[in-house]
Amino acid sequence: MISRQIELAGPDTKLNQFLAPFIEKQFERRLVLIHCPTFNFESFQFEVLKNRGYYAYPPRSLQCLSVAVKDLGVQTDILDLNFRMLETLMSMDPNVSVDLYKVLIGILDEYLENNPEVNIFGVSTGVIVPNIFRVERHPFLEVLSHLMAKGRGLVLAGGPCATIEARNLVQGKWAHVGFKGEAEDRLHYFLGLLFGEKTTTRMSGICFLAGDQYVESSGSTAMVDFKGSLIDTYAGLPVEKYHSIGCLSPFSRMAGTEKPYASLQLIRGCRMSCTFCGLTQYRGSNEVCQYPTDILFDEIVYLAKQRGIRHFEWLDEDLLADRSAILEVLQKLVDADLKVSWAADIGLIAVYLDKPLLELMAKSGCVGFRIGVESGNEEMLRKIKKPATKGKLRGISKRLKQYPEFFVVGLYMLGFVGETYRQMFDTLEFAIELDLSWSHFCVYQEMEETDLKVVSRLDSNTRHTEYKDWLPSTQKVVGSSAVGGGSQKTWSARELFQLPGESVHAVEVKQELWFAFNLIVNYMCNKNLRPGGNTDHLIRWLLGLQMTYPHHPVMSLFLSLGYLVTGDRRQADLQFDRTIENLADSEYWRNRFEGYELNRVMGAYPFENCVISDFLIDIVSGYSPPFSIHHQFKSDKIEHLDAVASA
Ligand code: B12
Ligand code: SF4
Numbered sequence: 001m002i003s004r005q006i007e008l009a010g011p012d013t014k015l016n017q018f019l020a021p022f023i024e025k026q027f028e029r030r031l032v033l034i035h036c037p038t039f040n041f042e043s044f045q046f047e048v049l050k051n052r053g054y055y056a057y058p059p060r061s062l063q064c065l066s067v068a069v070k071d072l073g074v075q076t077d078i079l080d081l082n083f084r085m086l087e088t089l090m091s092m093d094p095n096v097s098v099d100l101y102k103v104l105i106g107i108l109d110e111y112l113e114n115n116p117e118v119n120i121f122g123v124s125t126g127v128i129v130p131n132i133f134r135v136e137r138h139p140f141l142e143v144l145s146h147l148m149a150k151g152r153g154l155v156l157a158g159g160p161c162a163t164i165e166a167r168n169l170v171q172g173k174w175a176h177v178g179f180k181g182e183a184e185d186r187l188h189y190f191l192g193l194l195f196g197e198k199t200t201t202r203m204s205g206i207c208f209l210a211g212d213q214y215v216e217s218s219g220s221t222a223m224v225d226f227k228g229s230l231i232d233t234y235a236g237l238p239v240e241k242y243h244s245i246g247c248l249s250p251f252s253r254m255a256g257t258e259k260p261y262a263s264l265q266l267i268r269g270c271r272m273s274c275t276f277c278g279l280t281q282y283r284g285s286n287e288v289c290q291y292p293t294d295i296l297f298d299e300i301v302y303l304a305k306q307r308g309i310r311h312f313e314w315l316d317e318d319l320l321a322d323r324s325a326i327l328e329v330l331q332k333l334v335d336a337d338l339k340v341s342w343a344a345d346i347g348l349i350a351v352y353l354d355k356p357l358l359e360l361m362a363k364s365g366c367v368g369f370r371i372g373v374e375s376g377n378e379e380m381l382r383k384i385k386k387p388a389t390k391g392k393l394r395g396i397s398k399r400l401k402q403y404p405e406f407f408v409v410g411l412y413m414l415g416f417v418g419e420t421y422r423q424m425f426d427t428l429e430f431a432i433e434l435d436l437s438w439s440h441f442c443v444y445q446e447m448e449e450t451d452l453k454v455v456s457r458l459d460s461n462t463r464h465t466e467y468k469d470w471l472p473s474t475q476k477v478v479g480s481s482a483v484g485g486g487s488q489k490t491w492s493a494r495e496l497f498q499l500p501g502e503s504v505h506a507v508e509v510k511q512e513l514w515f516a517f518n519l520i521v522n523y524m525c526n527k528n529l530r531p532g533g534n535t536d537h538l539i540r541w542l543l544g545l546q547m548t549y550p551h552h553p554v555m556s557l558f559l560s561l562g563y564l565v566t567g568d569r570r571q572a573d574l575q576f577d578r579t580i581e582n583l584a585d586s587e588y589w590r591n592r593f594e595g596y597e598l599n600r601v602m603g604a605y606p607f608e609n610c611v612i613s614d615f616l617i618d619i620v621s622g623y624s625p626p627f628s629i630h631h632q633f634k635s636d637k638i639e640h641l642d643a644v645a646s647a
Pocket of ligand 1: 038055057061062064122124125156157160161164181183184187224265269278282315346
């Protein structure tokens with residue numbers, strides 16, 4: 001029986017003892033860093049693939065790691081199984097059934113056969129599914145177990161999931177070693193020991209078995225402050241092809257699926273410590289580190305000029321942490337006139353978005369960004385330590401109205417521990433009031449280590465659960481036709497709004513509230529369907545979403561409305577017909593349309609004698625939400641009329 005007790009190793013002796021048998025084997029200084037698939041095998045659809053709807057991030061984490069160990073004379077390959085799989089699947093006949101695991105292991109085996117001298121395998125949880133032990137066959141575990149079974153050398157696991165599951169991965173012998181958190185320094189130290197190099201500071205967060213005991217190394221917990229240039233790592237990476245098999249986010253799809261893209265990082269970490277966010281814990285502190293702006297800009301120029309990259313997305317959690325640094329990079333982008341676009345999909349801290357910065361963002365090619373709002377309830381904002389107040393956010397939303405060229409997405413959370421229905425309805429009301437281009441609601445879920453019982457498959461019931469997508473968790477539930485076909489009870493909008501405001505929410509109602517909030521804010525009340533709105537923006541965004549959710553009837557219905565507003569009747573009819581087809585295929589969606597009176601919208605098509613947005617608002621008003629919807633939009637209409645009059 002394996003002990004669950006963590007022993008914080010004091011001296012390096014345990015790590016050295018663990019490494020001794022591997023040191024004896026005198027491995028070549030060859031390392032392969034493997035990026036696992038980031039798409040869900042259980043719900044894979046060829047149609048989504050062909051639409052380039054799956055995530056395909058160039059593996060920046062692995063590029064950084066390879067640079068970090070270069071001075072040890074380690075030659076590193078990067079095997080991006082996500083990219084390679086999507087590329088392989090793209091060339092396959094969609095009508096022939098495919099065994100995804102066979103494709104995965106086939107690519108891995110081909111690499112192993114061609115590179116017999118590689119004995120160190122670093123595997124990254126580049127996956128979208130955190131509950132790796134709760135599904136039957138998780139691609140990350142498949143890759144690890146395949147490598148362990150080969151017995152060719154050291155198998156190392158790293159990345160966010162491995163950080164949380166390090167103990168289970170090591171105790172279950174899925175990997176020899178688990179690395180926690182950001183790992184440039186840890187990997188350098190570890191390989192230094194393996195190759196008998198003089199090592200300096202001992203590092204914490206390296207997890208392994210000493211006999212049958214789980215050990216986590218002790219030592220420096222200092223944050224990684226990586227400064228290396230990644231340009232050389234692109235030599236073996238077909239970065240200009242990633243856009244041809246996938247996307248980075250709805251922003252990259254909106255910017256144009258034909259645009260080669262890449263990701264960038266200026267700041268690591270975030271200055272804030274919102275209670276619900278895993279970043280501080282994952283990184284070990286809420287201090288931030290900054291890449292040198294000149295090195296980063298050289299990378300941008302290299303990617304744009306030599307590799308044809310046309311769209312960039314920031315991976316930063318706190319891109320605006322150093323005002324002078326971001327202003328410098330954006331000014332350089334303007335001066336170099338690289339003709340690129342960019343987006344910040346992860347989220348900016350809204351309070352820093354002042355006028356000079358917004359001006360420069362617009363000039364330098366920004367197409368959109370997200371801002372964290374999280375809650376519309378002041379008490380909840382304080383409780384979760386969000387660095388914002390409703391007053392400040394109102395001011396920012398007003399300022400953002402002067403920049404209609406930006407597609408701005410608000411990020412909201414639903415279902416914090418102890419949250420009442422009233423507090424959740426406050427969030428809905430506030431999202432409508434802020435009136436951003438889109439509002440991303442996320443159902444709060446705790447990410448935690450899997451219970452040993454489940455890992456050991458002692459409890460087979462809990463193991464047979466579904467994949468859980470975190471990004472965008474809930475769109476999966478209602479967004480994918482493959483998932484939305486179940487017989488679960490769905491609530492009508494009226495039923496939801498009768499829930500008692502002062503009661504703490506019931507977990508099983510969370511997804512229902514998500515559905516209502518998403519539909520009401522993003523579709524029924526969308527500002528870009530109203531007179532004076534940027535309807536083209538909405539259309540491009542929805543077309544981007546439709547690539548991932550091709551059978552989603554709400555998306556097709558609102559695309560048809562968008563096209564009606566712009567006067568493109570042909571496209572409107574095509575999307576309307578698509579809605580009818582989508583509904584014919586799904587009882588689930590027919591129930592939803594009834595519960596939210598979308599059938600009335602279908603009946604009113606093509607809206608010859610009325611303003612579409614007014615019609616939609618009337619329907620929402622009929623849901624009887626605990627606040628006045630008409631009141632919210634009156635001023636807006638007056639503002640619009642004023643603008644028309646003064647023009
Ligand atoms: C892009 C991104 C994604 C992309 C794609 C990632 C990919 N690899 O393809 C997608 C959209 C798929 C995604 C999904 C998810 N993500 Co994400 N994602 C990010 C983001 C924004 C950037 C990642 C990145 O490239 N960073 C830059 C590189 C340099 O850092 P890194 O990836 O962390 O890599 C370091 C270590 O992880 C480690 N490492 C990584 N791989 C390996 C392999 C080996 C062998 C070793 C030794 C070490 C090692 O060393 C690297 C260098 O220091 C980060 C936030 C951030 N700014 O980092 C969040 C972040 C990593 N995601 C997070 C989460 C929670 C998720 C999700 C669960 C859902 C969600 N809410 O975002 C899923 C599931 C991910 C999973 N289970 O692994 C959290 C992790 C928090 C935690 N406590 O673990 C972060 C920190 C965001 C946050 N604020 O909460 N994500
Ligand atoms: S501001 Fe964003 S990244 Fe920073 S701690 Fe809060 S939620 Fe996490």
